[in-house]
Amino acid sequence: MSTQILIVAEHDGKTLNLSTAKCVTCARGLAEAQVTVAVFAASAAAVAEQAAKLTGVNRVLTIENPANEHALAAVLAPQVAALAAPFGLLLGPSTTFGKDLMARVAGLLDAPQLSDISAIESATRFRRPIFAGNAILTVDTTGVAKLVGTVRTASFEAAGAGGPAPIEKAAVEVALPTHTRFVSVSAAKNDRPDLQTAARVISGGRALGSADGFKILYSLADKLKAAVGASRAAVDAGYAPNEMQVGQTGKIIAPELYVAIGISGAIQHLTGIKDARTIVAINKDGEAPIFEVADIGLVGDLFQVVPEIERLIS
Amino acid sequence: MKRILVGIKRVVDYNVRIRVKPDNTGVVTDGVKMSVNPFDEIALEEALRIKERGGAEEVVVATVGPAECQQQLRTALAMGADRALHVVADGIVEPLVAARALLKLVEREQPLLVLLGKQAIDDDNGQTGQMLAAMWNRPQATYASKLEVTDTTARVTREVDAGLETLDIDLPAVVTTDLRLNEPRYVKLPDIMKAKKKPLDTLSLAELGVEPRQQLKLVRFEAPPQRQKGIRVKDAAELVEALKKKGLL
Numbered sequence: 252m253s254t255q256i257l258i259v260a261e262h263d264g265k266t267l268n269l270s271t272a273k274c275v276t277c278a279r280g281l282a283e284a285q286v287t288v289a290v291f292a293a294s295a296a297a298v299a300e301q302a303a304k305l306t307g308v309n310r311v312l313t314i315e316n317p318a319n320e321h322a323l324a325a326v327l328a329p330q331v332a333a334l335a336a337p338f339g340l341l342l343g344p345s346t347t348f349g350k351d352l353m354a355r356v357a358g359l360l361d362a363p364q365l366s367d368i369s370a371i372e373s374a375t376r377f378r379r380p381i382f383a384g385n386a387i388l389t390v391d392t393t394g395v396a397k398l399v400g401t402v403r404t405a406s407f408e409a410a411g412a413g414g415p416a417p418i419e420k421a422a423v424e425v426a427l428p429t430h431t432r433f434v435s436v437s438a439a440k441n442d443r444p445d446l447q448t449a450a451r452v453i454s455g456g457r458a459l460g461s462a463d464g465f466k467i468l469y470s471l472a473d474k475l476k477a478a479v480g481a482s483r484a485a486v487d488a489g490y491a492p493n494e495m496q497v498g499q500t501g502k503i504i505a506p507e508l509y510v511a512i513g514i515s516g517a518i519q520h521l522t523g524i525k526d527a528r529t530i531v532a533i534n535k536d537g538e539a540p541i542f543e544v545a546d547i548g549l550v551g552d553l554f555q556v557v558p559e560i561e562r563l564i565s
Numbered sequence: 566m567k568r569i570l571v572g573i574k575r576v577v578d579y580n581v582r583i584r585v586k587p588d589n590t591g592v593v594t595d596g597v598k599m600s601v602n603p604f605d606e607i608a609l610e611e612a613l614r615i616k617e618r619g620g621a622e623e624v625v626v627a628t629v630g631p632a633e634c635q636q637q638l639r640t641a642l643a644m645g646a647d648r649a650l651h652v653v654a655d656g657i658v659e660p661l662v663a664a665r666a667l668l669k670l671v672e673r674e675q676p677l678l679v680l681l682g683k684q685a686i687d688d689d690n691g692q693t694g695q696m697l698a699a700m701w702n703r704p705q706a707t708y709a710s711k712l713e714v715t716d717t718t719a720r721v722t723r724e725v726d727a728g729l730e731t732l733d734i735d736l737p738a739v740v741t742t743d744l745r746l747n748e749p750r751y752v753k754l755p756d757i758m759k760a761k762k763k764p765l766d767t768l769s770l771a772e773l774g775v776e777p778r779q780q781l782k783l784v785r786f787e788a789p790p791q792r793q794k795g796i797r798v799k800d801a802a803e804l805v806e807a808l809k810k811k812g813l814l
């Protein structure tokens with residue numbers, strides 16, 4: 252397998268997502284890695300510049316096309332595939348962007364994919380969690396000429412500042428499909444830190460009882476400069492929007508501090524917080540499974556405890 | 566005929582506590598409850614609802630796997646699928662092989678929509694739908710939480726990291742399901758009886774011309790590292806003190 256690695260950058264047109272810097276760190280785990288970051292965008296300059304400044308990046312390619320304004324897997328995949336020839340490993344982050352795109356790239360290239368790479372042991376040995384993180388699998392890729400992967404971002408530190416690496420324009424001559432059209436994206440903007448990269452996260456579960464109930468969490472989070480997350484039950488019930496869900500089917504996060512409030516600690520939820528440095532649990536049921544993983548546990552009624560914590564730290 | 570093809574995978578039930586085998590060659594599956602992958606159940610439910618609304622005439626379920634998978638196909642028939650296709654494959658079925666096999670079924674069945682789960686909860690790969698869409702050269706809409714189908718297009722709301730994204734796609738297409746798309750119905754006893762009479766066809770990978778390649782060697786399964794047992798505090802004041810001591814406040 253060639254040690255040339257291509258990383259597909261995740262960005263919003265202006266800012267490079269931190270997930271890309273994590274992919275760079277993952278890629279650097281391979282001996283003699285030569286790392287190229289590809290920026291697909293309508294206009295790529297700003298994002299390319301940020302990518303070029305990451306330590307460990309050897310080169311940045313920009314692929315500009317009005318069709319690349321929104322990251323549509325069906326539109327991006329043939330372009331990634333067209334660039335793939337020299338690379339032994341093609342990586343994207345294990346975010347909804349990367350998961351959606353990279354497997355389509357793998358399908359086009361007829362190349363096998365490793366999802367959620369959590370460690371690189373050697374050029375042909377990788378580790379990844381399976382069964383919602385209840386087992387860690389070591390996979391050997393000997394004999395695979397071209398491998399596609401998604402990087403479990405919670406397992407890697409973001410690459411720091413370095414470089415700058417050279418930025419080159421790449422011309423990609425492929426027909427792009429029109430069968431997939433972007434309509435809209437709804438993202439509730441708030442001033443809180445981003446859930447996926449926040450150092451502190453406060454999450455609420457079904458026990459919050461309503462969207463209104465979540466207000467005591469937002470208030471505490473703002474005091475702590477924390478992001479707010481939620482369990483699936485809370486999202487399903489409409490107390491919190493889907494982008495706040497933490498867990499196997501939500502976000503996998505690794506904050507310094509995770510506070511689970513009125514969350515029972517189902518396996519699928521715990522999958523999302525395994526790498527949190529310190530877990531705090533507040534639950535009125537002393538037998539709740541969340542206490543098995545909590546570093547600090549408090550048995551009590553959240554509606555009484557949470558406002559009191561806020562008062563004590565104010 | 567307007568047809569929907571739904572992928573079904575047999576997996577360890579989501580309520581089972583997973584244990585790694587002492588010799589690290591896999592996870593314990595002996596005597597363990599097996600079920601339809603929850604995301605596939607949601608895919609099937611959606612297909613049935615589309616059919617019930619008149620948007621499709623037939624729902625076909627398909628699986629690629631060993632003989633035991635027929636149990637899950639029977640469950641799917643009991644839920645309401647019209648017929649089932651079992652592509653027999655022993656050993657590990659990598660996503661590329663599953664996608665190739667599904668592509669062959671797509672060529673035979675000519676569905677207007679293929680609905681798959683966004684991932685299987687055993688290997689957590691999350692690849693097959695996208696790979697199938699790539700090989701088929703058709704649109705994909707992954708992580709669907711809302712699906713509106715017309716004759717030639719679909720509008721899909723997707724759960725993405727930023728929030729909700731809406732796409733329009735031409736049909737035929739592949740849609741993979743997220744948890745909030747619907748709540749699958751319960752199977753009733755009479756339906757289980759009826760399902761026994763519904764057609765279930767068996768095919769082999771060889772018949773479909775699909776090579777059962779395994780390119781990734783599963784070397785070792787390990788239990789994840791356990792977290793250290795923590796402390797209990799009795800009230801908010803003690804909690805704040807404990808956090809301060811750890812330098813977290």
Ligand SMILES: Cc1cc2nc3c(=O)[nH]c(=O)nc-3n(C[C@H](O)[C@H](O)[C@H](O)COP(=O)(O)OP(=O)(O)OC[C@H]3O[C@@H](n4cnc5c(N)ncnc54)[C@H](O)[C@@H]3O)c2cc1C
Pocket residue numbers: 455456457458481482483484485496497498499500501502512513514515516517518519520523533534535536539551552553554579603604686744
């Ligand atoms: C395929 C699949 C994927 C899934 N993915 C996810 C996922 O990504 N993320 C996720 O979170 N879940 C996921 N789930 C769901 C998961 O199994 C649980 O159902 C869910 O996490 C439960 O949420 P909860 O802890 O908020 O609710 P509950 O389990 O109902 O827990 C509520 C808790 O609040 C406590 N409580 C009640 N009142 C109070 C009070 N006044 N003060 C303090 N404590 C109180 C209770 O003691 C209880 O422990 C998934 C399930 C499946 C099948």
